Amino acid sequence: MTDFETFSLGRVALQSGATMPDMRLSYKTYGQLNATRDNAIVYPTFYSGSHVDNEWLIGEHMGLDPREYFIIVPNMFGNGVSSSPSNNPPPYDRGRFPHVTLYDNVAMQHRLVTEKFGIESLKLVTGWSMGAMQAFHWAAMYPRMVERILPICGAARCSRHNFVFIEGLKAPLLLDPEFKDGFYDAPPTRGMRAAARVFVGWGFSQAFLRQRLDMEAMGYGSLEDFIIQFWEGDFLKKDANNILSMMWSWQHGDISANSLHQGNFDRALGSITAKAIVMPGRTDLYFPPEDSEYEVSKMPNAQLRPIESVWGHFAGGPAANAVDVKFIDNAVREILAM
CATH class of the missing domain: 1.10.1740 (Rna Polymerase Sigma Factor; Chain: A)
Structure with missing residues (x-):
């Protein structure tokens, strides 16, 4: 028995030039989509994590409350649940699995949201680490659809460091x-x-x-x-x-690396019209707050909200302490009330 569903994407042309014959996006939902289809939240997974690993921020009496919102957790390609080297059939199996960008991930998540559920607007896109990188992608790729983003310990592009x-x-x-x-x-x-x-x-x-x-x-x-x-x-x-x-997906994460923004990072950031609370970890060694400060300076409706914690990157993840979890949950509640 599995606790997730799978959306068949059919034949998919990736940014890398590879064409996947039958790509599959696995996901789990929490809560119910309302009649007006305007209570949806997308909460992508992080590096090596699955939908189960995102559940620490979902629950009754939390900001991501399934009694009020319809929360979709799509599994990132390569994580072993969606199409991945470990589960894809030949010839694109194991060491032959093609490179998949975060742009590819979000484009296929968009198909899930629109084709499967008929959703036209998203209340919020949030996520930790590579989930945060996907939140930035959502807002830059579909600015009219995404009302709010809350990226936690992530960035709009992978830095050289x-x-x-x-x-x-x-x-x-x-x-x-x-x-x-x-x-x-x-x-x-x-x-x-x-x-x-x-x-x-x-x-x-x-x-x-x-x-x-x-x-x-x-x-x-x-x-x-x-x-x-x-x-x-x-x-x-x-x-x-x-x-x-x-x-590879992490290294090549960049909201401007596509035909929409043609490598112009500042223009891509400026296209993010969603209300945003950007939450770097003050002591994060992967995604330092300096990168977030620059990103926020180029985004029209964003504010910087550092997590003042010594827990580094994990201040924003499932290993976090109760103080940091409460700080993040309060930010989720705040942005949803905006």
Whole structure:
């Protein structure tokens, strides 16, 4: 039994030039679409996460309350639930799975929203990390449809510094002898463990580790225990090709990299007419607040709302502490009331 539905997209031409014969977008909905179809929210998934991993911000008496809103959580391509290297049939299987951009993701999500549900306007698009990147894409690609966005610990494009960090993540996987150009017989566990350890110094901030919050707040017995259980444990549950596919999408995330905006990043930001609260993490090492400050300065209806937290990138995600979750939830309530 699955707890999600799948929308068949048929033949899809991707930005990369590849044509997928039968692409599939899996999703889960929470709540009911009202008669006027004007209570819909789109909440895309993040890097390596699925719809289940987004549920921490959905619930009765929260901003994303399914009693009031119809919340659609589309699974990003490459995450193992929607079309991905691990589940796509040949010839575009495993190491041959084509590059998929965030533009491709959002264009197919738009098809789901309009063709499946007949929705013409969205109350809000929100998300964390790569989910936030997709929220920016939604607002830049469909400005007349998106009323509000709330990107959490993400950016409108992947910075050069972020790109280089991801290159360091990819290397251990590609160099593992078991990887075999993506056609491995057994999971390349050494590469996966090594990639997880590269992540360790980036997901949380220096202050987080200095204050030993991995032990004091998260309950791990030692730093090594934290590395093995939280980081290696999570990576080993994933498929290596899926991980690499989403890394590529992350690196090439850019709201202006399409025929609509033709590489003009400032123009793409200026096209975002949606009301926006942009929420970087003050100590986020992936998407620093300086990038968000620039983005907000070019957006006509945006305000900057940093999460003042030492939890780094995870101030905005499912591992966050109760204080940060409340801060984010309050912002969700605020923007929906605008």
